[in-house]
Amino acid sequence: MTQPLDQICIVMIQTSHPGNIGSAARAMKTMGIHDLRLVNPTRFHSPETKALASGADDILEQARLCSSLQAALADCHYVIGTSARSERSLPWPQMDARECGQWVAEHLPQQKIALVFGRERTGLTNEELEHCQALVHIPMAFDFFSLNIAAAIQIICYECMMATRQIQASKPPEVTSAKGLEEPATTAAMESFFIHLEQALVEVEYLDPDNPRLLMRRLRRLFGRINPTQSEVNILRGILSAFQGRKFIRRSSADQINVRNT
Amino acid sequence: MTQPLDQICIVMIQTSHPGNIGSAARAMKTMGIHDLRLVNPTRFHSPETKALASGADDILEQARLCSSLQAALADCHYVIGTSARSERSLPWPQMDARECGQWVAEHLPQQKIALVFGRERTGLTNEELEHCQALVHIPMAFDFFSLNIAAAIQIICYECMMATRQIQASKPPEVTSAKGLEEPATTAAMESFFIHLEQALVEVEYLDPDNPRLLMRRLRRLFGRINPTQSEVNILRGILSAFQGRKFIRRSSADQINVRNT
CATH class of the missing domain: 1.10.8.590 (Helicase, Ruva Protein; domain 3)
Structure with missing residues (x-):
């Protein structure tokens, strides 16, 4: 049976520092999330990646290298983009990290959900945002400061796992539904x-x-x-x-x- | 007036990698926590520390170097140690990260609370645990895997800030109590x-x-x-x-x- 968290994938776009990919893999693994997709990273295989993954080698080995965001998202049903802050002016549904975890947990395992993280300095482009159905931000003390990308992945994965555990603890085991036309479109x-x-x-x-x-x-x-x-x-x-x-x-x-x- | 989060301090014991101190400072700053205390770090000032702090230089500059855990905790009222997993066999009150955030938020700003993080590989010694009044662990998918220390600080600080915001949103502004004998002992x-x-x-x-x-x-x-x-x-x-x-x-x-x- 598919574990709910197996239906989450983390997509990193044009990551500059290979160390951040390693740290992201470790962050994912601590929370039981394994599906990493890298869209045109500047450099992927470096000693720093492996050192910072610190044992999450399986995630790095299975990570999918993609030539476009579209390719990375092909099998996903719902795409959530990350933004540095709450962008209430943008016409997307907005969530904070905790709401995102709850939303994700409620929709697993029926949907494959992508969480998309943009470049370290500049985030997601407007064109990339077009591929997202919702945006998530992590509440912070200062708007003008930013989280490290692996730290952001750590918090989002943590919230997804916490919410999934809560839901699993409160509901009876469910029958896995057969893949069919009533599933959300990929x-x-x-x-x-x-x-x-x-x-x-x-x-x-x-x-x-x-x-x-x-x-x-x-x-x-x-x-x-x-x-x-x-x-x-x-x-x-x-x-x-x-x-x-x-x-x-x-x-x-x-x-x-x-x-x-x- | 003292901001509630100013009453939290992060104590890192014998940190080996200077980069982790920089990453921890950045993690703290994103969540509005500024008081960092370093007990005998292997190396503190290195280019890596500053690079990974990524703008949290103020926290590094104000960080207090301490020769013992006892010295680092002298002005604190309550000490929470971090452990890699829930240690139900140990005779300390145990909290997960979310419960810890709530506990901390409920006791600020009356108490100065220390969150103590042990060495990267081996955590806290039994003697250091004796200085703690409670233990906190971060729920994880696997017991045999571990979080990076800066990632752990990120999650704990995030939970403290989230809980503090929730409490502040729900209560009227309070009068700061004068320092006195009815405060918890340092x-x-x-x-x-x-x-x-x-x-x-x-x-x-x-x-x-x-x-x-x-x-x-x-x-x-x-x-x-x-x-x-x-x-x-x-x-x-x-x-x-x-x-x-x-x-x-x-x-x-x-x-x-x-x-x-x-």
């Missing part, structure tokens, strides 16, 4: 949907292909908040195909979805 | 009391001076749990003096207590 399925949507909107000239950014951003947020199931995405894509005068064909697996000209 | 006052107690017990031949350890250990725990006020300590010492046929004289300040032969 990020890969959502990406295919957004591409499909963009194509469709360009075709009907609702969207300017030379400047699709703002509209698509708002649509991403909208559908991201809905957190649709796979069957709902199938319906949405069926509608798009119908608008396009195309036929939408579902392959054998719910994850392998393609649009074909008829 | 560790220095308690140490003088224990020395006095030991002398007295040896004098009445209740205690073998060649092997005072076990009995004194139990008595330390007992009085540690009581967490007496300064006036209660004065009473206890008055009783001891009476047993000894001496006169117990209280000097001008409650902290300066001496026993004199009459």
Whole structure:
């Protein structure tokens, strides 16, 4: 049976210091979280990485190197980005670390949840934020100071584990549900949907292909908040195909979805 | 007015890696805790310390170098030691990190509270544990793995700040009480009391001076749990003096207590 915490992955984007990757692996392991994904780290394998991992070598060995954030998130159902502070002005749902732990614990093990950490100095870009359905921040004494990235990962993983333990202690053992259409759609399925949507909107000239950014951003947020199931995405894509005068064909697996000209 | 978190101090004993001191200073600063005390660190001032402090230079500059744990704790009212796991077999009150944060928040700002962290590999010695009134551990996924010391300080400081914020949000602003005899006794006052107690017990031949350890250990725990006020300590010492046929004289300040032969 899948352990709930196995459904969490930690994504680090363009990490500069290899030592931080090692410290992050150790932080994850202390809290029982093992799935590390590294998007274009400056340097990964260094003696410092291994020294600071201090025994979390299994996490480093299994860590997945990804060439894009999109690739790192492909099998995830829900993506939570980290921000240095509460950004109430941004139009994403916002959580603090404790709320995030509770949210994550309540949605495991049905959903694969990604927690995305940006660069050491500059965090996540606006484009990367577009891939997130919610934002989490760690409360701090000063807004102008910042946590080390491994320390931030330590606190978020700690809160996820604490909340998961609390929930497990209070509920009877559950029957693992079979993978199916009523599960939330994966990020890969959502990406295919957004591409499909963009194509469709360009075709009907609702969207300017030379400047699709703002509209698509708002649509991403909208559908991201809905957190649709796979069957709902199938319906949405069926509608798009119908608008396009195309036929939408579902392959054998719910994850392998393609649009074909008829 | 003293901020509640100013009443917390972090004590690190014989830290081996100067980088860990820097990381600890950064972890403390993010959570608004500033009082760092270093008992015989292997090396303190190194480029690594400053690099990893990453702007928490003020904490490093004000950090107090101490030649003994006793000296580091002299002005503290309550001492909480950290242990790698829940040690239910040990006869100290035990807390996890969240309970510790709540306990600390409820007792600030009246008490100066020390959180003591042992060596990176071996933690606290039994003798050092004797100076603690309670133990805290951070829940982990595996008992056989350990947190980096700065990561442990990060989580404990985070829990203290979170709990302090919660309490402050829920209570009206309070009047700071004047320093007085109804405050909990400082560790220095308690140490003088224990020395006095030991002398007295040896004098009445209740205690073998060649092997005072076990009995004194139990008595330390007992009085540690009581967490007496300064006036209660004065009473206890008055009783001891009476047993000894001496006169117990209280000097001008409650902290300066001496026993004199009459």
